[in-house]
Amino acid sequence: MKQSFFIAEDSLFIREIYRLCLKNIDLEFIGEAVDGISAVQQIQKLQPDIVLLDLVLPEKNGFDVLSDCAHLKTKFIVISSLPAEDYEQKTKSLGGLFYLEKPFKKQQLIQIVESAMNQQHEVKHG
Numbered sequence: 001m002k003q004s005f006f007i008a009e010d011s012l013f014i015r016e017i018y019r020l021c022l023k024n025i026d027l028e029f030i031g032e033a034v035d036g037i038s039a040v041q042q043i044q045k046l047q048p049d050i051v052l053l054d055l056v057l058p059e060k061n062g063f064d065v066l067s068d069c070a071h072l073k074t075k076f077i078v079i080s081s082l083p084a085e086d087y088e089q090k091t092k093s094l095g096g097l098f099y100l101e102k103p104f105k106k107q108q109l110i111q112i113v114e115s116a117m118n119q120q121h122e123v124k125h126g
Contacts, residue, residue, distance in 0.1 A: 003117050006048035007032040008039035008065060009079075010057055014102075018052050021106045022113060036060025040068045048074055050116050053096070055080040055087065066094035075116040079104070 005027050009015050015032055022029075030046055033039035036057040043051055043065070051069075053076050055062035066076060078091045081102040088099040097119065098112045 002026060002028045003049040004028045004030045004046070005050040005052065005113070006030055006043060006046060007052045008036070008043070008057060008062070009052065009054045010034045011054075014054075018109070021109050025110065025113060025117075027113070027117065034058070036062065036065050039065050043069050043072065043074060047072055050075045050077060050113065052113075053078050055082055055091070063090065063094060066091065066096055070095045075119060077112055077116055079109075 003026070005022065007015050007018050009018070009032070019029060027050070030048055031042050033042050037059040039057065040060065051074055053062050053065060055078060057065070062078060062080070076096045077098045077100060078096045079100045079102060080087065084099050084101045091099050097116055100108060100112055
């Protein structure tokens with residue numbers, strides 16, 4: 001069964017970049033949210049395998065989204081313009097699997113998503 005991914009990002013342009021970067025990977029896009037409140041609601045409802053999560057979201061920030069969804073088996077890839085040296089440790093302590101700083105190269109995103117997919121596969125079939 002194909003793994004699924006969800007995007008929590010307020011910028012339409014960035015959401016489109018994510019979808020384009022990942023279109024040739026064996027992943028099913030199942031939804032997106034433009035603010036933290038709807039992100040939590042949809043992630044809890046859809047329970048995607050992987051979430052691409054921005055930290056700076058309206059209504060509720062990415063840290064709160066991580067906290068509210070910590071009980072799920074979802075793998076969170078935090079992608080933010082906030083400097084990794086300041087925020088990576090905090091996101092990992094809240095359950096974030098990877099931290100990717102914007103701007104990034106397409107290949108960096110693909111490698112991180114594929115690593116998350118492999119870890120998700122191990123969780124489901126391990």
